[in-house]
Amino acid sequence: MPKKDLYEQLVRGYEFMLGAMPNHDQFLEALRKSFSEEDIRLVLLLPLAGDIPIASLVKKAAKIGIPEERVYEIVRRLVPEGLIASYIKPEDSDGDAIAYPTAAPLVDMKHTGRVVARGDIVSMSEMQVRKHEDDLMRQAAAVWMNAMTEDAARSIPTRTPYFRVIPYEGSITRQPSYGDVTLDAPVPDPRQVLPFDIVSEMVKKQPVMAVAECYCRRTKIIMGEPCDHPLETCLYFNGLALLQMETGRARRIDVEEALQILERAEEAGLVHNISNSGGKISTICNCCTCSCGAMKSLKMGGRNAANVSRYRAVVNTETCIMCGECEAACPMEAIHMEDDILIDAVRCIGCGLCVRTCPEGSLSMTLREDQPKIYEELPKLTRQITREAVVGLVKKKIFGRY
Secondary structure (H helix, E strand, C coil): CCCCCHHHHHHHHHHHHHCCCCCHHHHHHHHHHHCCHHHHHHHHCCCCCCEEEHHHHHHHHHHCCCCHHHHHHHHHHHCCCCCEEEEECCCCCCCCCCCCCCCCCCCCCCCCCEEEEECCHHHHHHHHHCCCCCCHHHHHHHHHHHHHHHHCCCCCCCCCCCEEEECCCHHHHCCCCCCCCCCCCCCCCHHHCCHHHCHHHHHHCCCCEEEEECHHHHHHHHCCCCCCCCCEEEEEEHHHHHHHHHHCCEEEECHHHHHHHHHHHHHCCCEEEEECECCCCCEEEEECCCCCHHHHHHHCCCCCCEECCCEEEEECCCCCCCCCHHHHHCCCCCEEECCCEEECCCCCCCCCHHHHHCCCCCEEEEECCCCCCCECCHHHHHHHHHHHHHHHHHHHHHHCCC
């Protein structure tokens, strides 16, 4: 019986959610030269989704001949590489990070609250491209990330967007100027502005937060295609913040700095994206169309990577002076100055950047008639996307396509 190729098995697991890797062979070769078979055997003991206590991993590893201290050594080494994710899980009933307000050092491997999980292809690649030292694994991860960015999510088998846009806060909380207003839709009733639309309210409720460099823009730097947008813009919260801090790729911040980062992102014309669910947030990305695959997808009309916000922009044509500031600010090219100002309601993603830049206050936001679906909580969203990945995998085997 031929020996199983553990490296190929791991890559197939990576491809499960996001489809075939365009640089499959390069990625496979980088894995072979960067990690031992023992490393990969330990990674494959972890569930494809979800985490387990590290004590459970130690027991499973013993059955295949990997001793306890060796397990701890491998986990410490592979966490910064992104193959394994690990942090000390809070013990409070709500799953918040209040019980452990700082990231526990990786030397503390025997803590009973420590959990471990298998890193997926995205989390592994983001860890790799954030490395400032070059090696085969970072190169392979960057090529894959860049291919996914330029593909704009067209090849992935899932249809439910993981991310959604949230608007610039001032565009939905400020009171628009009334008077003789000509709009193509009514301005939003302030009572319809929900907490999960307002970024500062979401951030202030999180007990632990961290910031890291944008892995999309880091990828473009490695590929020799940098843009001029700020780098340190990926925000993480609670469990995910602890995980990121343990990798050494993120640093802890407080609420004040988090809000400053969001403000600088808006000034730079970046769009806020969070997971497409209510409840507790785990991350806020601040994205540009030059480096971010989800934003490229939105610009091309795709809705399977990220979705629009609950709002769209409308204009008061009576006060608009046709200065063109909003047209220049719109990342989707949804605003056009002709004989009059025109806003393409289909292309508009509801980011609110146009409202932010309008010197006359002529732009405001209105609720969409066709509201995008937002899942109640992140686990439900993840389960839905996983189901779609399974269906896509079956279709691929039967029909040769998704």
